[in-house]
Amino acid sequence: MRRYxxxxxxxxxxxxxxxxxxxxxxEVLVRVRACTVCNRSDLAYYHYYGLREHCAQGCFGHEIAGxxxxxxxxVTRVAPGQRVFVRxxxxTGYAEFALAREVSVGALPEExxxxxxxxxxxLPLAVHATRGVRLGDRVAVVGQGPVGLMALRMAALRGASHLTAVDLDPWRLERSALLGADAxxxxxxxxxxxxxxxAQFDVAIDAVGTPGTLNACVELVRQNGLVVLxxxxxxxxxxxxxxxxxxxxGLRVHSSAEPLDTARAExxxxxxxxxxTRELYLPVLLTHTYALDDLPKAMEQMSASRALYPDGEPAPYDGPPRETLKVAIVP
Structure with missing residues (x-):
């Protein structure tokens, strides 16, 4: 088979x-029909392989449907021929076939x-990230890339009374308004x-992952507020x-990690x-599609990002890639 x-x-x-x-x-073998580029992990692995130990340990190309x-x-939950997405x-999903554990495979509707x-x-990341959002909470989401937008959507579905979206890029903030941001x-x-x-937000979600954005979230929340990594x-x-x-x-804090298979399955x-449902606005998140052979072009487009450089250090970019959210690679 063909594989990057x-x-x-x-x-x-x-x-x-x-x-x-x-x-x-x-375990389940999936014929890959699409694999989206992870705006953080895939790009970090690509740029920091050999410089950060963990960048040689994660799965490069892990957002799969097929x-x-x-x-x-x-295996009892899925069967050959079934449409699925993989967590x-x-x-790697940058291939014609990919292997996954059954607990990481979900049913994908025909539509x-x-x-x-x-x-x-x-979505499971956003589910875990927003598990502390309660009905009526005021929530700030710092960073409106794909995972930040997904968290914004989940916070809305959990009953947040007011949603504030924060980002460097006005184009991304226009997407935030489409997905439910009040401000x-x-x-x-x-x-x-x-x-x-x-200030005085009940919950502040750092969907960027830099020292500056994490510490800003600490300042944004009220007494006994919740900070989410x-x-x-x-x-x-x-x-x-x-x-x-x-x-x-007296802050509370949690991450979006899935430490146990029970949490992953839930x-x-x-x-x-x-x-x-139509509640996730997936068409808004998908902005580009490339063939598998063109993965290098996709990586080049996605790499025009300030987030790939350490906080406080000079960078050739002042924000995210222009008018880009999710990029799908199709074998």
């Missing part, structure tokens, strides 16, 4: 005769195109502008926080249910 592999820093290689994986116990090709012993596969269905990989704030990334968004700190892996402020405000069930 991350071989080194900014080095991806296409193989034409890679072996097709064989599913073992409780058809079940075969199942291993013990955290065992092998959802594969290119949009691959985006559903983000949008364009900032330049400086602490002063971030704090000018307001949704953005992945792949670039700035060590973040300094003022623990006196955290203690004085979030996947929610994702399956929501996928059958």
């Amino acid at each position: 592999e991350l071989a080194g820093r900014r080095d991806i290689r296409l193989t034409g005769d890679a072996p097709v994986p064989e599913p073992g116990p409780l 058809l079940v090709e075969a199942v291993g012993p013990g 955290t596969p065992l092998s 959802v195109p594969f290119e949009q269905g691959a985006i559903l990989q983000l 949008t704030h364009r900032v330049d990334g400086s602490r002063e502008q971030l704090l000018g968004v307001g 949704l953005g992945t700190h792949h670039i700035d892996t060590h973040v300094t926080v003022d623990l006196v402020t955290w203690e004085r405000k 979030a996947l069930a929610v994702a399956e249910r929501l996928a059958r």
